[in-house]
Amino acid sequence: xxHRARGTPGxxxxxxxxxxxxxFRRYLASQKLKMTGERRRILAEVFSTTEHFGADELHLRxxxxxxxxxxxxxxxxxxxxxxxxxxxxxxxxxxRAFFEHxxxxxxxxxxxxxxxxxxxxxxxxxxxxxxxKVCRDLKFRPLRHSLRIVGLxxxxx
Amino acid sequence: xxHRARGTPGxxxxxxxxxxxxxFRRYLASQKLKMTGERRRILAEVFSTTEHFGADELHLRxxxxxxxxxxxxxxxxxxxxxxxxxxxxxxxxxxRAFFEHxxxxxxxxxxxxxxxxxxxxxxxxxxxxxxxKVCRDLKFRPLRHSLRIVGLxxxxx
DNA sequence: AGTATCTTGCGACTGAGTCGCAGTAACAAC
DNA sequence: GTTGTTACTGCGACTCAGTCGCAAGATACT
Numbered sequence: 001x002x003h004r005a006r007g008t009p010g011x012x013x014x015x016x017x018x019x020x021x022x023x024f025r026r027y028l029a030s031q032k033l034k035m036t037g038e039r040r041r042i043l044a045e046v047f048s049t050t051e052h053f054g055a056d057e058l059h060l061r062x063x064x065x066x067x068x069x070x071x072x073x074x075x076x077x078x079x080x081x082x083x084x085x086x087x088x089x090x091x092x093x094x095x096r097a098f099f100e101h102x103x104x105x106x107x108x109x110x111x112x113x114x115x116x117x118x119x120x121x122x123x124x125x126x127x128x129x130x131x132x133k134v135c136r137d138l139k140f141r142p143l144r145h146s147l148r149i150v151g152l153x154x155x156x157x
Numbered sequence: 158x159x160h161r162a163r164g165t166p167g168x169x170x171x172x173x174x175x176x177x178x179x180x181f182r183r184y185l186a187s188q189k190l191k192m193t194g195e196r197r198r199i200l201a202e203v204f205s206t207t208e209h210f211g212a213d214e215l216h217l218r219x220x221x222x223x224x225x226x227x228x229x230x231x232x233x234x235x236x237x238x239x240x241x242x243x244x245x246x247x248x249x250x251x252x253r254a255f256f257e258h259x260x261x262x263x264x265x266x267x268x269x270x271x272x273x274x275x276x277x278x279x280x281x282x283x284x285x286x287x288x289x290k291v292c293r294d295l296k297f298r299p300l301r302h303s304l305r306i307v308g309l310x311x312x313x314x
Numbered sequence: 315a316g317t318a319t320c321t322t323g324c325g326a327c328t329g330a331g332t333c334g335c336a337g338t339a340a341c342a343a344c
Numbered sequence: 345g346t347t348g349t350t351a352c353t354g355c356g357a358c359t360c361a362g363t364c365g366c367a368a369g370a371t372a373c374t
Binding site: 089091094097111113114120122124126127130131134135138139140141142143144145146147148149150151152153154157 | 248305
Binding site: 253 | 360361372
């Protein structure tokens, strides 16, 4: 069982952004879409943090920096980032979608503390393997999955 | 690995409703809430099917039967049913909440076919045990969890 | 029956996310 | 670099699930 804390990337933020931009550019080209200043700025902002964030939260970061950016553009760019595989949409609560960048990070699941809201990420190979077995048994071809465990973290128990 | 198809309850619908009503009544009393005609009718309707349903869908069933029932009442009753443990709120897609009654049924997870929308329920003890182990290792006390596997069912592959 | 308390229905509201449109920017071809 | 095509942005209006406040009505306790 492996548990990697947030904020320990294998490379610096600048490197991640540059590599991510290249991947994004390839995705855009493959879809006959264009790389624009807005998309570049959104990508950089998304890769500048390792925390989960909501769409409006991301929008606010631009507002705070006095960088003009409409909500619609944020939503549209996030859709593309998800489709490109750079970003994952996760449902931590039922109110709204959260996003996290995924590029160069191992797949992981989430534990969410009911009391303090803390989100713990974890990954576990035996768990994944067991899921695959269940899918094989039911002849289901899994494309993606998400496991959400809600409970109490060590501090809040 | 166990896979139980929908629609094979251990007892008839009438028995399930009666037993469920008793549980619900106890929950209501414990919360100083009242058993009303609306709540009884909603409970009966919820237990009349083993399929997943949305709140508005449930509301429509009453409208169709010319039984007066407001949307607000449906939402409020569903909240209570969930708190009483009789009903589970599940997030099959990201648009809205679905509900399924849980009383007398084994805990299960969902596979969702991207192509035809079919929902397959399954349960697997080794999977549950492995989740528990991961929680123990991280000192997290799990209260509930949900695993959603999205992919293609046998027919759609 | 009387009364305190909870419930209902209504309609207005919220908040995340979407959409159509008119003007603007990216990019490929010359 | 100019041009033409196509995609993009911002705006504001819209949608849709879900929530809320309130006045009138139902429940349950004594």
